[in-house]
Amino acid sequence: MANPFYIKQLPLDAPFCNRQKEIAELCRLAESKNDVVIHSPRRFGKTSLVRRVQKELADRGALTIYADFFGVGSIDDVAARMAEAVFRVTHKKEPLWKSALKFLTTFRPVLRPDADGGVELTVESSSAGRTGLPLLNETMESLRQFIDNTGALVHIALDEFQEIVVLPDAVKIEAALRTHIQQYKASHFFVGSRRRLLLGMFNERQRPFFQSAFDYPLKSLPREELAEFLSKQFTDSGIICSKEMAIHLAELVDCYPYYAQKFAHHVYDLAGSEVTWAEIKMAMRSLIFSEGTAFEYAIQGLAPQQRLLLRAIAREPAKQIMATKFMRTHNLGSVNAVRNSLKQLELLDYIEKDSDNVWHVIDPVFTWWLTGRVSEEAMDGM
Ligand SMILES: Nc1ncnc2c1ncn2[C@@H]1O[C@H](COP(=O)(O)OP(=O)(O)OP(=O)(O)O)[C@@H](O)[C@H]1O
Ligand SMILES: [Mg+2]
CATH class of the missing domain: 3.40.50.300 (P-loop containing nucleotide triphosphate hydrolases)
Known part of the structure; x- marks a missing residue:
């Protein structure tokens, strides 16, 4: 199919x-x-x-x-x-x-x-x-x-x-x-x-x-509805995807509509008669790989200080970016430079504050790519 x-x-x-x-x-x-x-x-x-x-x-x-x-x-x-x-x-x-x-x-x-x-x-x-x-x-x-x-x-x-x-x-x-x-x-x-x-x-x-x-x-898609949607598309096209697996798929991409479709697309290509963790892990790697060129392009358009700050926030979402501890841990240089970079990254819509005022990288797949974590631990921790 x-x-x-x-x-x-x-x-x-x-x-x-x-x-x-x-x-x-x-x-x-x-x-x-x-x-x-x-x-x-x-x-x-x-x-x-x-x-x-x-x-x-x-x-x-x-x-x-x-x-x-x-x-x-x-x-x-x-x-x-x-x-x-x-x-x-x-x-x-x-x-x-x-x-x-x-x-x-x-x-x-x-x-x-x-x-x-x-x-x-x-x-x-x-x-x-x-x-x-x-x-x-x-x-x-x-x-x-x-x-x-x-x-x-x-x-x-x-x-x-x-x-x-x-x-x-x-x-x-x-x-x-x-x-x-x-x-x-x-x-x-x-x-x-x-x-x-x-x-x-x-x-x-x-x-x-x-x-x-x-x-x-416009918000991301609600988790339960997205999981149900994904599960139904799989089932209607001949592959069983349990509610549990569908929830994992939705959560791994933060219910981000574009990535939910693309991630599920990779999983579908890899799966046998039923979706298992093995395909989800493999699909995660293909997804990151397929987005790599766009991410490289995005990074190349940033000044070195902005790249440093973006990586730092991807590794450690934080409330106080200008705090000495955060700046030292990530070798960020001067407060002024960080302040400017923060503004630029926000203007480019790469980062935002969540409802608890914590700065984070908006795109979940970009975050994995930036941190070099293919999210074994994210997946194993679920
Ligand atoms: N409600 C939905 N159900 C299923 N898939 C969706 C839904 N909304 C978005 N998508 C998926 O996300 C993709 C991106 O959607 P769309 O192009 O409408 O987003 P956008 O916010 O306009 O993006 P951009 O910021 O790039 O203009 C779609 O091609 C589709 O695969
Ligand atoms: Mg659009």
Whole structure:
């Protein structure tokens, strides 16, 4: 039988664990025309969740626009991605497609056959030399006209929204987007995993989006539900996975959605008729190995002092990073350097404080990799 666990993007019709409460809450917020900031560490399932909420909203008659700002390169690119998102969702949906073509005049859609026999939609500029802020303003104004002309509820998800913060002229882009968003009737999700950057936009008094949206932190999956989900996927695909083993799988990856799928994927590939500790241990090593390149890349992007501090926190999660004992044990150097590194690592979302104010590395597999512990003792201790 085919491996039921996903290591790539989760298709909309794939089994989805839990999140009914979140889907219901987010639908309610969107339908009452609220804007919401959805944030969590990386790979917690924000995009998958937002996709499902938008599907639910669309099934109830809303027009759902999804724009992804990952890797956005310029102000023109911001405008293009907004226009492309509108064309993509209206394509083949008359009369919306006609309306999009009529109102969104700064870009025109370009349709080409793609490798899978479908159609690839991109956009190209059609606004005679207009670029930068005037192009964004005009695009957003045309979006307003399009929305005003659409009788239904319009919901717009802006994924990786914090990426606009690093663009030149970020403040102007934020201000322009906020001004236009206030002028049309649609609800928005602002989604992102670089939480310091994203939340800064909504929590800093002088910023255009200050306190303009509900705060919605997305948590990891509940342990019992995740274990049940994993166990069912195994069983439905011909391999027995006891509740006890499924609980271990969930706990070893701190109920982290992406790793739960990937870990279980490795276990499935290795298991015979039933999941045992032997496969779990082997799968743990494959998981760490498969993430190694990404972790090396992450480490290479850090200054030496930041690497030292990251390793220290991975080895010894602690409340008082600046305490003499912690600094000495891990050879961390000057207090100032540590303070700066701490700030940078937090900004990069590599570390955070838990509810007891203890600093720890957010990603459980990164923690194993950093400490060099393939977690024999973590597993044996369970
Ligand atoms: N509720 C869920 N049930 C099952 N698997 C899930 C669930 N949520 C997330 N996943 C798994 O986690 C993976 C990552 O999810 P997703 O891309 O939605 O996260 P994200 O928070 O948007 O990540 P990023 O921060 O990289 O944008 C999915 O491809 C899927 O394998
Ligand atoms: Mg995402």
